[in-house]
Amino acid sequence: MLYTSTRDKSIRVSAAQAITQGISEEGGLFVPCEIPKFSEAQIRAMIDMDYISRAKTVLSAYLTDFSAEELDYCVNGAYGGNKFSSEKIAPVVRVNGNENVLELWHGPTCAFKDMALQLLPYLMMTSAKKVAGGKTIVILVATSGDTGKAALEGFKDVEHTRILVFYPDEGVSPMQKLQMTTQEGENVAVCAIKGNFDDAQSAVKSIFTDANVKAQLAEKNMMFSSANSINWGRLVPQIVYYFSAYCDLVQQGSIAFGDKINVVVPTGNFGNILAAYYAVQMGLPVGKLVCASNTNNVLTDFLTSGEYNKNRAFYATTSPSMDILISSNLERLLYHLSGEDDGLVRDLMARLSEDGCYRISSELRANIQKYFAAGFCGEEDVFATIRTHFEKYHYLCDTHTAVALKVYADYVKSTGDDIVSVIDSTASPYKFSASVLSALQDSTKDMSEFEMVDELHRVSGMDVPQPIEALQNKAVRFREVCSKDEMGEIVFKLLKI
Numbered sequence: 357m358l359y360t361s362t363r364d365k366s367i368r369v370s371a372a373q374a375i376t377q378g379i380s381e382e383g384g385l386f387v388p389c390e391i392p393k394f395s396e397a398q399i400r401a402m403i404d405m406d407y408i409s410r411a412k413t414v415l416s417a418y419l420t421d422f423s424a425e426e427l428d429y430c431v432n433g434a435y436g437g438n439k440f441s442s443e444k445i446a447p448v449v450r451v452n453g454n455e456n457v458l459e460l461w462h463g464p465t466c467a468f469k470d471m472a473l474q475l476l477p478y479l480m481m482t483s484a485k486k487v488a489g490g491k492t493i494v495i496l497v498a499t500s501g502d503t504g505k506a507a508l509e510g511f512k513d514v515e516h517t518r519i520l521v522f523y524p525d526e527g528v529s530p531m532q533k534l535q536m537t538t539q540e541g542e543n544v545a546v547c548a549i550k551g552n553f554d555d556a557q558s559a560v561k562s563i564f565t566d567a568n569v570k571a572q573l574a575e576k577n578m579m580f581s582s583a584n585s586i587n588w589g590r591l592v593p594q595i596v597y598y599f600s601a602y603c604d605l606v607q608q609g610s611i612a613f614g615d616k617i618n619v620v621v622p623t624g625n626f627g628n629i630l631a632a633y634y635a636v637q638m639g640l641p642v643g644k645l646v647c648a649s650n651t652n653n654v655l656t657d658f659l660t661s662g663e664y665n666k667n668r669a670f671y672a673t674t675s676p677s678m679d680i681l682i683s684s685n686l687e688r689l690l691y692h693l694s695g696e697d698d699g700l701v702r703d704l705m706a707r708l709s710e711d712g713c714y715r716i717s718s719e720l721r722a723n724i725q726k727y728f729a730a731g732f733c734g735e736e737d738v739f740a741t742i743r744t745h746f747e748k749y750h751y752l753c754d755t756h757t758a759v760a761l762k763v764y765a766d767y768v769k770s771t772g773d774d775i776v777s778v779i780d781s782t783a784s785p786y787k788f789s790a791s792v793l794s795a796l797q798d799s800t801k802d803m804s805e806f807e808m809v810d811e812l813h814r815v816s817g818m819d820v821p822q823p824i825e826a827l828q829n830k831a832v833r834f835r836e837v838c839s840k841d842e843m844g845e846i847v848f849k850l851l852k853i
């Protein structure tokens with residue numbers, strides 16, 4: 357299995373190269389030259405497997421340059437032991453009727469990013485041994501909140517790696533900020549930037565491709581890579597849990613093998629829902645992939661009208677991990693669904709960076725709409741959804757999950773398509789205690805972050821995740837704040853290169 361670039365399909369690299377490099381030289385994203393297909397028998401065989409074996413089955417179809425021993429080592433390291441608080445790793449919980457929630461937040465940082473970022477360091481080190489000749493890998497991350505912590509936790513004290521995380525100073529929740537600024541580990545650093553997530557992401561992208569910076573690193577036997585969802589090594593672990601959820605639904609008797617399900621994903625950078633698209637291409641029986649956005653509804657508009665336009669107001673919402681106006685992984689979908697038209701992708705992405713907008717043909721739009729539906733959820737509805745789900749079904753969800761649940765309800769109402777569905781739950785409610793608590797009761801004022809955690813526990817009876825409990829006693833290690841123009845220098849300063 358080889359990989360090519362969305363902006364130059366003459367490129368051929370191995371999985372190991374794609375993962376160590378992160379992004380292609382000319383700025384395109386790595387995609388598989390051909391998406392592997394599973395037979396019915398291969399999918400059926402996964403029903404009786406645990407999560408680890410399901411992961412090995414899916415990953416081995418993509419990482420063909422990894423030996424079976426290497427894959428065992430990577431997957432057992434990521435999901436074995438007691439790193440996840442649920443034995444099932446990603447359990448499916450039936451909430452009501454055909455509505456099932458796929459809980460992706462039982463990892464060490466209580467958000468779905470752990471699903472991929474516990475595995476990525478293993479994939480990266482195994483890949484680097486094959487193709488990077490012992491270079492130290494420098495990971496730069498731009499985060500809207502959850503990726504940063506999950507990447508820090510995944511890479512901390514991993515040999516031959518350094519990691520530096522940039523987050524928007526005013527754009528993350530207090531809990532997210534505390535999780536990052538208290539991060540332990542000798543090879544880690546964290547810096548706030550004055551700007552929003554898109555500023556951070558654009559600046560990181562330009563540092564990556566800066567020839568001068570690259571040369572300075574090369575002198576020290578170092579190279580950049582990326583832990584953002586533009587890295588193929590981030591996407592491929594996410595394909596696994598769609599197969600896993602399907603198998604669990606069969607096992608639980610919610611569906612018969614072969615039945616189609618709908619999948620609803622609270623979306624930001626389009627990585628999670630794109631992983632579901634790959635699962636569909638591999639043979640997973642899915643009706644519609646429903647893309648759920650918050651008030652930053654650039655994707656809802658795009659998926660309905662065919663026009664992508666980021667020239668609009670940016671809102672800081674209560675679901676900050678979805679406050680994104682440039683969804684990087686959409687580029688991969690455009691490549692696949694345009695019949696692998698790398699010239700078109702190059703043009704569209706040039707328009708996006710020059711004009712901030714582009715329009716696709718009605719043919720391509722129709723092609724996308726075969727697979728995808730879309731909707732968005734405003735702030736009032738986020739609170740109302742948290743409250744009604746708790747009151748009616750005693751199911752407590754976070755703000756991102758609430759966006760997906762509301763968009764799903766709207767989707768069922770407008771289409772009548774109410775087959776068994778999986779709604780991704782992407783964060784523990786305790787990660788966003790202030791918002792979740794204020795949805796449940798009127799007054800939360802004057803409470804500290806941890807008083808709110810306690811209060812939420814008192815009101816809901818739901819266990820507080822151990823990693824959040826443990827945060828209370830940790831010291832803040834990182835207080836740096838910089839402008840986006842200073843990010844290049846900060847890399848060298850903070851990583852002591």
Ligand SMILES: *Cc1c(COP(=O)(O)O)cnc(C)c1O
Binds near residue numbers: 467626677756
């Ligand atoms: C990252 C994140 C999302 C968005 O996922 P994408 O893959 O970027 O679309 C949604 N919810 C939470 C809690 C997240 O951390």
